[in-house]
Amino acid sequence: xxxxxxxxxTYPKPDPVYSFMDSFYRNxxxxxxxxxxxxxxxxxxxxxxxxxxIQELMHCPAKQVIFTPTATIALNMIIQGAIVSGARSVYISxxxxxAVTRVLHHFEQLGQITVTExxxxxxxxxxxxxxxxxxDVIRPNLVIVSHxxxxxxxxxxxxxxxxxxxxxxxxxxxxxxxxxxxxDSNVGLETVDYAVFAGHKTLLGPTGISGFLMSxxxxxxxxxxxxxxxxxxxxxxxxxxPEKYEMGTLxxxxxxxxxxxxxxxxxxxxxxxxxxxxxxxxxxxxxxSDYDFLTVVGNxxxxxxxxxxxCLIDGLSSDSAGSIFAERGISVRAGLQCAPKAHKFLGxxxxxxxxLSVSALTGDKDFDELKDALxxxxxxx
Amino acid sequence: xxxxxxxxxTYPKPDPVYSFMDSFYRNxxxxxxxxxxxxxxxxxxxxxxxxxxIQELMHCPAKQVIFTPTATIALNMIIQGAIVSGARSVYISxxxxxAVTRVLHHFEQLGQITVTExxxxxxxxxxxxxxxxxxDVIRPNLVIVSHxxxxxxxxxxxxxxxxxxxxxxxxxxxxxxxxxxxxDSNVGLETVDYAVFAGHKTLLGPTGISGFLMSxxxxxxxxxxxxxxxxxxxxxxxxxxPEKYEMGTLxxxxxxxxxxxxxxxxxxxxxxxxxxxxxxxxxxxxxxSDYDFLTVVGNxxxxxxxxxxxCLIDGLSSDSAGSIFAERGISVRAGLQCAPKAHKFLGxxxxxxxxLSVSALTGDKDFDELKDALxxxxxxx
Numbered sequence: 040x041x042x043x044x045x046x047x048x049t050y051p052k053p054d055p056v057y058s059f060m061d062s063f064y065r066n067x068x069x070x071x072x073x074x075x076x077x078x079x080x081x082x083x084x085x086x087x088x089x090x091x092x093i094q095e096l097m098h099c100p101a102k103q104v105i106f107t108p109t110a111t112i113a114l115n116m117i118i119q120g121a122i123v124s125g126a127r128s129v130y131i132s133x134x135x136x137x138a139v140t141r142v143l144h145h146f147e148q149l150g151q152i153t154v155t156e157x158x159x160x161x162x163x164x165x166x167x168x169x170x171x172x173x174x175d176v177i178r179p180n181l182v183i184v185s186h187x188x189x190x191x192x193x194x195x196x197x198x199x200x201x202x203x204x205x206x207x208x209x210x211x212x213x214x215x216x217x218x219x220x221x222x223d224s225n226v227g228l229e230t231v232d233y234a235v236f237a238g239h240k241t242l243l244g245p246t247g248i249s250g251f252l253m254s255x256x257x258x259x260x261x262x263x264x265x266x267x268x269x270x271x272x273x274x275x276x277x278x279x280x281p282e283k284y285e286m287g288t289l290x291x292x293x294x295x296x297x298x299x300x301x302x303x304x305x306x307x308x309x310x311x312x313x314x315x316x317x318x319x320x321x322x323x324x325x326x327x328s329d330y331d332f333l334t335v336v337g338n339x340x341x342x343x344x345x346x347x348x349x350c351l352i353d354g355l356s357s358d359s360a361g362s363i364f365a366e367r368g369i370s371v372r373a374g375l376q377c378a379p380k381a382h383k384f385l386g387x388x389x390x391x392x393x394x395l396s397v398s399a400l401t402g403d404k405d406f407d408e409l410k411d412a413l414x415x416x417x418x419x420x
Numbered sequence: 421x422x423x424x425x426x427x428x429x430t431y432p433k434p435d436p437v438y439s440f441m442d443s444f445y446r447n448x449x450x451x452x453x454x455x456x457x458x459x460x461x462x463x464x465x466x467x468x469x470x471x472x473x474i475q476e477l478m479h480c481p482a483k484q485v486i487f488t489p490t491a492t493i494a495l496n497m498i499i500q501g502a503i504v505s506g507a508r509s510v511y512i513s514x515x516x517x518x519a520v521t522r523v524l525h526h527f528e529q530l531g532q533i534t535v536t537e538x539x540x541x542x543x544x545x546x547x548x549x550x551x552x553x554x555x556d557v558i559r560p561n562l563v564i565v566s567h568x569x570x571x572x573x574x575x576x577x578x579x580x581x582x583x584x585x586x587x588x589x590x591x592x593x594x595x596x597x598x599x600x601x602x603x604d605s606n607v608g609l610e611t612v613d614y615a616v617f618a619g620h621k622t623l624l625g626p627t628g629i630s631g632f633l634m635s636x637x638x639x640x641x642x643x644x645x646x647x648x649x650x651x652x653x654x655x656x657x658x659x660x661x662p663e664k665y666e667m668g669t670l671x672x673x674x675x676x677x678x679x680x681x682x683x684x685x686x687x688x689x690x691x692x693x694x695x696x697x698x699x700x701x702x703x704x705x706x707x708x709s710d711y712d713f714l715t716v717v718g719n720x721x722x723x724x725x726x727x728x729x730x731c732l733i734d735g736l737s738s739d740s741a742g743s744i745f746a747e748r749g750i751s752v753r754a755g756l757q758c759a760p761k762a763h764k765f766l767g768x769x770x771x772x773x774x775x776l777s778v779s780a781l782t783g784d785k786d787f788d789e790l791k792d793a794l795x796x797x798x799x800x801x
Binding site: 040042044047060065069077108110136137141145237239247248264265266267268271272275286290292368375376378379388 | 626
């Protein structure tokens with residue numbers, strides 16, 4: 040078995056993630072913020088430490104860490120909350136995931152918002168001159184950018200886009216599902232209002248724990264309601280953070296795993312992990328270039344990428360191609376990868392692509408098995 | 421350390437929950453429904469099996485199992501969706517948790533709904549004659565009942581209430597956070613439209629995985645949007661179940677733990693676990709009755725209960741009392757337990773109570789340590 044679906048979820052995790060998750064949950068599996076006894080305070084200590092590790096890794100000591108079960112729920116909370124707060128004109132990158140575009144589509148259909156794609160050139164450059172022109176025509180209220188495309192791995196120049204967005208008074212949101220803990224980013228910048236992270240992707244933690252960072256200056260009405268183990272008599276959600284957005288029981292088993300992965304990343308350093316993943320992406324590109332039946336999509340020299348590569352296979356739909364890899368024990372992700380708009384932009388809609396994605400932990404064995412499978416596919420063509 | 425906060429989260433879990441969660445996630449930690457390679461199909465197999473186990477345990481083969489990260493999110497999805505669908509008159513039991521009442525409060529404040537409490541007598545009997553009268557005065561659109569109160573453990577006669585509710589055409593929702601897998605229940609009845617379960621409470625699974633069962637006949641617009649790894653070109657949520665309500669990456673580590681706990685419960689049988697928990701609740705009540713400074717609240721002979729007991733302590737606020745237990749290593753939950761309306765009904769608002777809750781796995785050691793602590797507290801009074 041070879042694993043090239045790290046953009047869906049990273050696998051394997053660093054060993055301490057599995058072992059700490061297990062040992063912490065066995066020994067300290069209490070309910071956070073739901074009592075003041077030892078189990079609960081130990082759990083609270085772990086959660087506080089995990090928040091601090093995220094702030095440290097993202098260089099944003101002054102931003103509030105909110106845990107959510109998934110990045111999708113975090114995006115719903117921020118986008119729906121911003122629309123409730125009055126955002127009407129929304130700009131997105133051409134590479135947004137359905138976790139963003141399906142939320143927006145709902146409110147677009149209701150006639151509550153307009154959605155415009157930021158100008159990106161055919162050579163995959165965000166065109167700041169044209170974006171300024173777009174902003175002059177329709178003033179942005181909310182600007183949403185996927186830090187890295189989950190289809191082609193292209194990293195967006197978030198600092199430039201958000202700097203410009205702030206000139207127009209927009210609220211800014213960066214979706215770091217494919218970059219948190221991997222692409223060193225100064226989330227502490229005042230131009231970043233919200234940054235969403237997915238615990239189980241580049242942060243190398245388990246499923247079931249994600250979240251977002253928010254600037255202390257933004258106002259976000261909650262869209263989900265429930266118990267917070269705090270201020271219980273109040274039938275409104277409490278105003279205090281993070282409780283205002285953390286209703287229900289926190290996934291303490293997940294937080295334990297994320298805590299271990301954050302400590303592991305800190306020890307390795309983000310710089311080293313990004314370098315390692317870039318080497319593996321390069322190795323993947325070189326391997327793929329040996330096969331004439333494969334065409335890589337959206338890879339332009341000189342641009343910045345994470346370890347995601349999309350390709351087309353001569354004479355095969357991406358779905359059939361996906362099955363051919365699966366039969367040979369190679370995990371890839373075929374089709375639209377939940378990002379139809381990205382494929383429209385790239386000209387690969389509606390068939391999509393075959394996506395292969397690496398992490399710093401992708402091994403020689405994965406590459407060897409992929410090479411064998413590609414040789415095999417080539418021989419049968 | 422003695423653990424009497426099982427109503428917040430059960431602890432410990434059966435050993436297979438920890439061990440299977442660890443081994444499955446280490447060896448098969450792929451992303452469900454996001455590819456057709458071996459890791460993903462193994463994960464999908466586990467998820468399908470887990471859905472079947474829930475249907476079997478709840479006697480509802482024809483109801484759809486939807487996984488959500490928490491019961492609170494499940495309740496938000498159902499209640500907000502029902503209100504979007506036109507529910508205006510909502511009835512609740514007097515024992516609802518903030519996961520229900522804070523959601524309703526939001527829409528009540530907007531003037532979109534009215535909320536009425538079902539008639540329950542001082543002797544804690546649901547008064548079906550008066551409830552029929554209530555329904556005649558204001559016809560119910562949505563009836564929500566906590567199957568067991570998280571404050572006093574009282575089990576509600578859901579079959580009777582929902583039978584009557586259906587005569588008036590109401591949609592019905594039972595919150596089984598404190599009863600799923602513990603109180604044998606026929607969720608397959610046509611009168612039950614929605615049943616919410618919390619994986620980490622009476623189902624003895626880990627945090628981060630919960631969900632609901634829904635009747636195939638109800639119409640529920642989604643309130644959260646995102647990728648489903650399926651029908652990606654469609655910018656609306658797909659109509660197919662469970663995908664319509666399962667956006668984002670499923671917590672496969674959590675599902676593995678829940679799968680193990682469901683198999684464990686099936687082996688033990690619900691009947692035996694309820695009997696065991698009832699014996700432990702009785703033992704707790706007998707122990708507490710030895711101390712004059714304690715007064716148990718809401719315990720009426722002849723009514724059905726789960727292993728939750730609330731009490732007042734002479735001369736002490738419940739918060740101070742909670743600290744006194746915590747200092748002695750006893751985990752209890754003091755205050756309003758996220759259920760202020762239940763305390764208003766019981767006459768223990770706003771100070772709340774000290775809640776002690778057992779599970780079938782509460783041990784002799786827990787009881788011995790509780791006795792020592794109570795002796796100690798008595799000596800100091």
